Amino acid sequence: MQYLTFKCPSCGGSQYRTSHYDVRETNPHGAVCIFCKSGMHLLHRPMSAIHQYNVAAR
Numbered sequence: 906m907q908y909l910t911f912k913c914p915s916c917g918g919s920q921y922r923t924s925h926y927d928v929r930e931t932n933p934h935g936a937v938c939i940f941c942k943s944g945m946h947l948l949h950r951p952m953s954a955i956h957q958y959n960v961a962a963r
Contacts, residue, residue, distance in 0.1 A: 911945035913938040921945050 911921050921936040928935040936945035
């Protein structure tokens, strides 16, 4: 299982909305920052790093 993590290149935010109207070649998921309306960048994080973070937080 892979988790998708998005980051805004303009303001650094991580909250987004998705819309099929915003899907483009550069933004295939249609994710847009809710703060500045920029297209989000996808961050690839390995599953082991996510699992390691969740275990350490407990």
